[in-house]
Amino acid sequence: MNFSEHIIKLKNSLPASVKLIAVSKYIDSDLVRVAYEAGIRDFGENKVQEAQRKKSELSDLTDVKWHLIGHLQSNKIKPALETFDFIHSIHSLELAQKVNRIAGELKKKPKLLLQVKLAEDSSKSGFSPTELFGAIEELDELENSDFIGLMTILPEGARGERAFTLFAELASLKEQINQLPKAYKQIKLAELSMGMSSDYLEAIKSGATLIRLGKILFSNTFEGKNTKSID
Numbered sequence: 693m694n695f696s697e698h699i700i701k702l703k704n705s706l707p708a709s710v711k712l713i714a715v716s717k718y719i720d721s722d723l724v725r726v727a728y729e730a731g732i733r734d735f736g737e738n739k740v741q742e743a744q745r746k747k748s749e750l751s752d753l754t755d756v757k758w759h760l761i762g763h764l765q766s767n768k769i770k771p772a773l774e775t776f777d778f779i780h781s782i783h784s785l786e787l788a789q790k791v792n793r794i795a796g797e798l799k800k801k802p803k804l805l806l807q808v809k810l811a812e813d814s815s816k817s818g819f820s821p822t823e824l825f826g827a828i829e830e831l832d833e834l835e836n837s838d839f840i841g842l843m844t845i846l847p848e849g850a851r852g853e854r855a856f857t858l859f860a861e862l863a864s865l866k867e868q869i870n871q872l873p874k875a876y877k878q879i880k881l882a883e884l885s886m887g888m889s890s891d892y893l894e895a896i897k898s899g900a901t902l903i904r905l906g907k908i909l910f911s912n913t914f915e916g917k918n919t920k921s922i923d
């Protein structure tokens with residue numbers, strides 16, 4: 693099976709309620725183009741600069757949506773807002789406030805996801821569920837922001853039942869926030885961005901609407917000269 697057939701097969705195996713974000717951090721623009729031709733329209737990148745480069749190399753593909761899934765540093769907010777259609781990694785109130793201010797300067801209203809850390813993992817950032825509830829009122833004051841969902845990355849090694857439990861927790865958190873008695877203006881959580889190559893089936897069972905797949909889509913291309921190796 694060639695690369696395009698592999699992508700098409702995986703895409704066709706997903707329920708209609710799930711959008712596949714192809715994590716293109718492992719591949720260069722020419723392979724992104726092949727994935728586009730196989731029907732992918734959403735691409736995820738971890739780094740602002742790399743996304744900027746690919747986006748300009750692929751500027752003829754006007755219906756692609758670019759998703760920032762990696763950590764967002766405060767000093768990269770402006771180029772991130774200029775480059776990405778979605779930012780999945782709003783990990784603190786302070787970051788959200790800075791993003792909102794710069795979005796206002798750029799006259800944009802970005803689609804943002806709030807990153808939640810469900811288990812202790814010093815290598816990952818994100819709101820704890822308690823912090824998120826504590827920040828809701830202030831997040832809702834950020835009128836240049838459109839908070840459309842929650843995102844999580846599981847701690848290293850969380851698999852099977854453990855993954856399932858954590859994903860179900862994120863889904864429940866989204867429901868709890870949506871059911872708060874107040875009518876929020878900036879916060880309408882429809883999306884759950886959860887699930888990577890090793891755990892996307894559990895994520896889908898728990899209600900994921902956006903899955904972020906890299907290795908499982910692209911690992912058979914890593915031998916090629918156009919690809920970077922992964923560790």
Ligand SMILES: *Cc1c(COP(=O)(O)O)cnc(C)c1O
Pocket residue numbers: 715717738761762845887888889890904905906907908
């Ligand atoms: C790299 C990355 C992915 C893709 O992971 P795979 O295991 O390659 O599918 C998904 N989400 C985030 C945040 C990532 O950094």
